[in-house]
Amino acid sequence: GQNIDQPTEMTATEGAIVQINCTYQTSGFNGLFWYQQHAGEAPTFLSYNVLDGLEEKGRFSSFLSRSKGYSYLLLKELQMKDSASYLCAVSTDSWGKLQFGAGTQVVVTP
Amino acid sequence: SQTIHQWPATLVQPVGSPLSLECTVEGTSNPNLYWYRQAAGRGLQLLFYSVGIGQISSEVPQNLSASRPQDRQFILSSKKLLLSDSGFYLCAWSPGSTEAFFGQGTRLTVV
Numbered sequence: 001g002q003n004i005d006q007p008t009e010m011t012a013t014e015g016a017i018v019q020i021n022c023t024y025q026t027s028g029f030n031g032l033f034w035y036q037q038h039a040g041e042a043p044t045f046l047s048y049n050v051l052d053g054l055e056e057k058g059r060f061s062s063f064l065s066r067s068k069g070y071s072y073l074l075l076k077e078l079q080m081k082d083s084a085s086y087l088c089a090v091s092t093d094s095w096g097k098l099q100f101g102a103g104t105q106v107v108v109t110p
Numbered sequence: 111s112q113t114i115h116q117w118p119a120t121l122v123q124p125v126g127s128p129l130s131l132e133c134t135v136e137g138t139s140n141p142n143l144y145w146y147r148q149a150a151g152r153g154l155q156l157l158f159y160s161v162g163i164g165q166i167s168s169e170v171p172q173n174l175s176a177s178r179p180q181d182r183q184f185i186l187s188s189k190k191l192l193l194s195d196s197g198f199y200l201c202a203w204s205p206g207s208t209e210a211f212f213g214q215g216t217r218l219t220v221v
Contacts, residue, residue: 033209042200042212043154098144102152
């Protein structure tokens with residue numbers, strides 16, 4: 001079966017760094033995605049990793065190790081607006097279908 | 111640029127009533143289209159996907175159906191809603207196997 005695990009909740013202070021880990025066991029692998037979802041809103045795309053290594057995009061970076069079935073999303077210089085749920089998703093085939101983890105709720109405190 | 115429209119934003123329906131949610135995409139041709147559902151406190155679950163007009167694949171057995179009557183139109187339907195159909199329904203599109211872009215979602219409450 002498909003299994004994508006990430007922590008339920010993380011709390012961090014404004015200006016700090018938070019790392020959200022995601023481990024996966026899927027029948028296929030065609031890329032790993034991170035999405036941000038504010039309460040009551042649709043997910044918005046943050047990053048995409050298909051090869052091992054680090055992808056950096058402004059304050060957000062994402063890392064992938066395919067051999068370990070592991071990824072993390074790194075959020076730097078946290079801002080209050082970063083309080084949201086962060087979803088790890090794996091594409092398991094070439095049709096773009098995504099398997100999602102349950103999401104990690106990040107709470108940024110002043 | 112591409113945009114995706116989904117409506118309505120919220121819906122309250124009685125048990126046993128029919129359902130029709132519509133999604134349209136602009137600015138692209140032959141997109142892959144998807145319907146996801148997010149139950150409260152849970153991750154998104156893929157319900158249906160379509161790679162072309164009239165081509166629908168169902169990912170989980172359920173009380174719902176999907177149709178794609180036009181290239182950029184995707185419809186989610188039910189003949190008789192159940193309480194368990196309540197949730198946040200999201201339409202999405204992708205150009206292929208890369209990232210998916212989501213509509214604003216429909217919050218469905220079955221009462």
